[in-house]
Amino acid sequence: MLNTSNNNTRKMIVIHGGHFSSLGVFYEEASRVLMKDLDWKVGTLDGFDDILYGGFGVFENKEEIEIIWKESQKSKEDLGFKATREFYENKIRQGKPFNIELIQQKLDELMKGEGLTLFEILIEIIKSHTNIILRLE
Numbered sequence: 001m002l003n004t005s006n007n008n009t010r011k012m013i014v015i016h017g018g019h020f021s022s023l024g025v026f027y028e029e030a031s032r033v034l035m036k037d038l039d040w041k042v043g044t045l046d047g048f049d050d051i052l053y054g055g056f057g058v059f060e061n062k063e064e065i066e067i068i069w070k071e072s073q074k075s076k077e078d079l080g081f082k083a084t085r086e087f088y089e090n091k092i093r094q095g096k097p098f099n100i101e102l103i104q105q106k107l108d109e110l111m112k113g114e115g116l117t118l119f120e121i122l123i124e125i126i127k128s129h130t131n132i133i134l135r136l137e
Contacts, residue, residue: 010064010133017071021078023087023118034058045121052129064131072136079119084110087118 013033020026030048031041035057042048055061069075088107091098109115116124126134 010066011059012066012068013058015067015069017069017073017075017078020075023079023083026075026079026122045125048122049125049128052126052132054131062131064133066133066135067126068135068137070137076117076119079122080117081110084115084117 015026015029015033019029027042027044027048030051031038034051035042038057040056042051051057053061054063054065059065085107088103088110091103092100092107106115110117123134123136126132
């Protein structure tokens with residue numbers, strides 16, 4: 001039997017895969033649902049990781065929350081191999097301040113079927129926060 005009293009105190013935040021189809025618009029969705037009434041917006045993977053520590057809007061630092069990612073299968077496709085390849089290729093084209101060697105290595109791993117897609121990277125970032133439960137729907 002699940003302890004439902006614990007679930008009642010946990011804030012639920014919904015990321016809706018139907019609201020975005022690119023990483024840039026994912027950041028907008030994450031900013032909208034995680035950071036109410038703040039001027040600063042998420043614009044990088046590191047920035048997304050940072051807001052998951054809490055204290056930036058809708059939940060406090062280390063507060064236990066549950067993120068429900070609706071239409072996650074759509075997001076998995078939208079932020080899959082093709083989007084990830086383009087993400088790395090754009091960074092390589094831009095050059096500095098990016099570590100081109102590291103990005104090329106990540107692109108090579110992706111091309112060999114060994115690297116993570118953007119979707120998988122986002123999932124790993126969320127799961128690295130022990131105060132957050134992630135539910136994919």
